[in-house]
Amino acid sequence: MDFGFCLSPSSHVKMDSIDLTTFNRLKETNPDVNTCIACGSCTSTCTAGNFTEMSFRRLLLMLQRGKEDEAKKMIQRCMLCGKCTLVCPRGINIRKILLDITR
Amino acid sequence: MIVEGKKKIWADYQKDIPDDHYFYVRSCIRQAFWPGSEVTFLDITRNKLGKDFYENPYHTTCGGIAYHSDTIPQETAMTIIARQFALMHESGYENYVCSCITSFGCYTETLETWHEYPELEAKIRQYLWDSCKKEFAKPKYLAHASDIIYKFRFEIAKQMKYPLVNVKTGKPLKVVEHIGCHYSKMFPSKGFGGAEYPYVLVGMIEAWGGEVVDYPERRHCCGFGFRQYFVQADRGYSMSNTHKKFESMEPYEPDLIITNCPGCPYFLDRWQYVIAEQTGKTYGKNGYGIPALTYEEVAGLVMGYDPWDLGLQMHQVAIEPLLEKMGIPYDPKRKYQGLNGKDLGQPMCPSCIKSV
């Protein structure tokens, strides 16, 4: 029967069942991924981020919240200019991490 | 779960309820949804407990539905409420008892707002005079009708014929209690047990022999939420909230849901059918749903009222398995007969969820 409405999926991130494979793999070779303090320097300086949704800070969170597909889509916006790595106060090797994600 | 911890909180959120002489106001929608509930409430309190409950025929809606749907401003809702209070005063009563949770929330919110903003109260006083030529008055005491049943739950237990016990196993029925949001979420101190662990329905379940189920989504909204149901585009959210609750309570295998709000039993009942229709899933045993009853219906059942006189045929989820568990006799032939014995006709029975 068509009621004109249906069950909507919950917007909650279900931490009990998310897949962290990519993030955990990334963590093994780049322990720095844990050290982001979400200051937003990477995003504010990002050339691509000025015109697209690209945000490395958010990308790291996406991987930790089970949104791997979205993260991989976002990463395509990156132009690998290296400015984010330059400004990161935690010294995270963002450039390497971006390359490792797509590997 | 440490019950002692809950008891400490329950002890902190108690309120005095006057013993007698109440001005009773009905809900707009409950009489259509659950026509037996308010009648049963009045019969129990007046005839079984001997209390004075007065109804004034000039009472109207409290304006809560329009207020929560954003179709009238708060001042209008307050003036409507001031008129109800004036009716109480004219009738010579000072203890105001309402059947509807949203009304209770609106009345509480209004009284608190007047307390904080006396200039607004003065404005409403003027509006009331301009529009109705009525004298402004405030109740000395405001209670929700479930507070009254809570207060007299042990007296009801004394007259109990069918406790909330499975007659076949001798074990207490597992009962989910669901409190209407506007009972105490806005003003925790106005509800028995507060907002996080409300006691008003728990007290009834305990007094009548049942066992309370505390499940993770206990505090979550039933799915009504006014605008998410009224606006068809949002209706899926309404059902999704209900669905969330059922998914959360399912492993506890509850026998019954008891509610104290007009909307909650409606949505907890009807959406079970729609969820079954859409997903094929039912939450009771053997293809049945979980009955979602009002506290008056439950009080009536335990006191031995005839299930069909209580209006339990108005529930989409079949009530019969519960009646059998409790050992309550019923006449299947009377299910769709009016009070005068006239055949009311039978509703269409869906195949996705058992209805008899």
Add this chain to the structure above:
Amino acid sequence: MKENILIIGGGAAGMEAATQLKKLGLNPIIVEKSERLGGHIAQWDRLFPAFHPAKDVVEQMLNNVKDVDARLNTEVTDIQRDNNGFHAVLSNKETIDAKAVILATGFDLFKAERKQEYGYGIYNNVITSLELEKFFKEGKDPRINNPKKIGFVHCVGARDVKVGNTYCSKVCCTTALKQACEMKEVFPDAEVYTFYMDLRMFGPGYEDLYLKTQKDFDVKCIRGRVCEVSEDMDGRLVIKAEDTLFGKPLRMTLDLLVLMCSMEKAKSIDKIQQKLGIANNSDGFMQNKDMYLGMNDSKQDGVFVAGTCTAPKSLPDTIGEARSVAVEVFNYINNK
């Protein structure tokens, strides 16, 4: 002649002030309501930021005061000003005449059950930061049974208008990270999450602890406040919070939830405080003369304050204040 200085409270502030006053040639008398000196810190296992055993510090402090006159299990029941200073009556009927009074009465830990939504005292596996510290110290707690997922809630009873505490309790952030690391040490396979509103790493080595928490201990810090806790069929805890940096609500099931309880001014001193005419600030802590040059002075002549009775403080802050109050009292006596 050695002047008597009455110190109310035998915690870190009281002990350290007594130590210094003794060195300065005065006669400090500590009145402590419990059966031992040491205060809250004596219940602690290790100290942030470097996991230093609390015992080392406490034992040294206790050793320093071993010759100080201390009355245990004793409270000041009445105090009056007279020509010679103060006349105090103790609960053991003894009286003490002192030239000056130091209030070093410290804090009460916020009663976690007041935040009803966290279900402390209702759900078995919700514990307080103090109880976790006792677990580290004593090695056992029936509720801590090889947990696989552990959560920490920051700011319980702090920065919260609903409980009347709008202030930051200062030390709970660092304590949470310290305890999170320690849990990873005890249970290396566990996933540890902290739910914070801001991480306030204000002291030397604290930010390094934060970095270590993230990098070496793999503790996951989520910016968002837990708003609701419930229990599932298996007695595990289901929590709801928002990951505010991600912009989405999240829920997860935990085996243990630790509530980082704030400090509130100790209430047991209220009556004496009133008798001495020391008012509270709007945050409920005692008022000092001013927060810069008069932090140890009260507005009443001869009455001094030190430690967490005036605001939440770390142990180094408290020790610093205890030393400075000793100098203030010394100067006060000499200029009399």
